[in-house]
Amino acid sequence: MKTLNRRDFGFDLGLALAAAILLPATKARADDLDVHIDNFVFQPAELKIKVGTTVTWTNRDDIPHTIVSAGKFRSKTLDTDDKFSFTFTNAGDYKYFCSLHPHMTGMIKVE
Amino acid sequence: MSGDNHGDDGVSRRKVLECMTWAGTGVLWTATGGVPRSIGIIDSAEAATAAAPGMSFLQISDSHVGFDKPANPNALGTLEEAVNKINAMPAKPSFMIHTGDITHLSKAAEFDNAERIISQTKLDVHYVPGEHDFIDEEVKLYRERYGRGTKGHGWYSFDAGGVHFIGLVNVVDLKAGGLGNLGAEQLAWLEDDLRGKSKSTPVVLFAHIPLWTVYPQWGWGTEDGGRALEYVKGFGSVTVLNGHIHQVMQKVEGNVTFHTARSTAFPQPAPGAAPSPGPMKVEDARLRSMLGVASINFKQNEQRLAIIDTPLQG
Ligand SMILES: [Cu+2]
Numbered sequence: 001m002k003t004l005n006r007r008d009f010g011f012d013l014g015l016a017l018a019a020a021i022l023l024p025a026t027k028a029r030a031d032d033l034d035v036h037i038d039n040f041v042f043q044p045a046e047l048k049i050k051v052g053t054t055v056t057w058t059n060r061d062d063i064p065h066t067i068v069s070a071g072k073f074r075s076k077t078l079d080t081d082d083k084f085s086f087t088f089t090n091a092g093d094y095k096y097f098c099s100l101h102p103h104m105t106g107m108i109k110v111e
Numbered sequence: 112m113s114g115d116n117h118g119d120d121g122v123s124r125r126k127v128l129e130c131m132t133w134a135g136t137g138v139l140w141t142a143t144g145g146v147p148r149s150i151g152i153i154d155s156a157e158a159a160t161a162a163a164p165g166m167s168f169l170q171i172s173d174s175h176v177g178f179d180k181p182a183n184p185n186a187l188g189t190l191e192e193a194v195n196k197i198n199a200m201p202a203k204p205s206f207m208i209h210t211g212d213i214t215h216l217s218k219a220a221e222f223d224n225a226e227r228i229i230s231q232t233k234l235d236v237h238y239v240p241g242e243h244d245f246i247d248e249e250v251k252l253y254r255e256r257y258g259r260g261t262k263g264h265g266w267y268s269f270d271a272g273g274v275h276f277i278g279l280v281n282v283v284d285l286k287a288g289g290l291g292n293l294g295a296e297q298l299a300w301l302e303d304d305l306r307g308k309s310k311s312t313p314v315v316l317f318a319h320i321p322l323w324t325v326y327p328q329w330g331w332g333t334e335d336g337g338r339a340l341e342y343v344k345g346f347g348s349v350t351v352l353n354g355h356i357h358q359v360m361q362k363v364e365g366n367v368t369f370h371t372a373r374s375t376a377f378p379q380p381a382p383g384a385a386p387s388p389g390p391m392k393v394e395d396a397r398l399r400s401m402l403g404v405a406s407i408n409f410k411q412n413e414q415r416l417a418i419i420d421t422p423l424q425g
Pocket of ligand 1: 064098099100102
């Protein structure tokens with residue numbers, strides 16, 4: 001089955017729908033500037049933020065992890081309870097992953 | 112073992128193996144024509160005696176020196192126990208391989224501590240790196256210590272006892288969403304390394320992450336591992352050894368036997384048996400039955416292979 005996304009809608013409809021769907025979600029997540037790593041998973045796996053927002057990752061596993069977005073940012077290796085912060089100054093989609101456990105992936109959408 | 116049914120039934124054999132693993136007793140494997148057979152439950156001393164003569168070597172893995180969390184607050188201590196176990200073996204193995212994650216955080220002090228303990232075996236040790244050995248800033252500590260004479264990020268081959276050994280590195284250049292990775296340069300080297308080798312030469316490939324797909328959901332496999340296995344397809348006897356998953360697992364495919372070793376630091380859950388592959392907390396009394404070393408014996412000209420897993424405590 002095809003997944004609906006913004007590209008699938010007409011221009012006007014797309015904007016209206018995007019506003020209807022995304023705004024409440026963004027508002028409800030106004031405090032979601034933290035991403036935790038628990039059990040080898042980034043939580044939340046996807047975050048929608050405004051330009052200028054700082055996101056802080058915390059590793060709550062007993063195993064070290066990293067936060068890497070190719071060409072954008074790269075954390076040091078985070079041991080248990082270590083944190084890494086990055087301020088997003090440009091809009092766009094930032095895919096990232098753990099370079100030690102590459103099956104761990106996440107996404108920051110900056111608008 | 113009762114002796115009335117010599118494990119002809121695959122299910123019961125698997126059951127026996129399971130029991131032995133959990134009871135923490137050594138298992139002696141032989142392989143004839145690529146088909147492995149467990150000959151019985153034996154203690155490590157008997158195993159070492161049964162394994163001789165022939166060339167034998169040891170595998171240890173995932174020492175995670177520096178790890179100090181509840182699953183094992185003293186990873187250096189259990190490494191030392193493994194070394195004591197090795198030193199107590201009646202037949203000295205020819206050498207040892209370490210399949211990576213020597214350290215937990217690639218710190219100089221962790222490498223120093225590991226070296227101090229492992230050198231007490233007085234054995235030659237051939238290393239490959241785990242991802243935990245490659246996390247210092249400039250990724251140079253492992254290579255300065257163990258990379259001499261190796262190619263690329265640390266791959267190499269050598270011959271011992273008529274067997275061709277190949278140490279591979281599958282913990283660099285990992286791609287988002289992917290598994291372990293060998294890369295084009297290393298694969299080209301491997302193809303070249305095997306070129307001209309007689310197909311009757313037994314080959315042992317060893318790497319940190321399994322070259323076969325164990326459980327991709329947890330990243331337990333190597334993206335381009337199949338390419339490496341293509342190159343060894345025509346060989347009569349191929350053994351693939353790895354660590355990374357901290358538990359004994361074995362499979363046979365044609366002439367290829369895959370085997371993973373226990374960690375000397377902490378156990379990890381069976382695939383899918385927990386929310387994550389993180390360290391598994393077990394009662395203190397059980398920990399040492401889930402850690403250990405493996406010794407592997409080749410009987411020359413017999414295409415026979417015996418793998419003996421010895422836990423730190425039965
Ligand atoms: Cu990770």
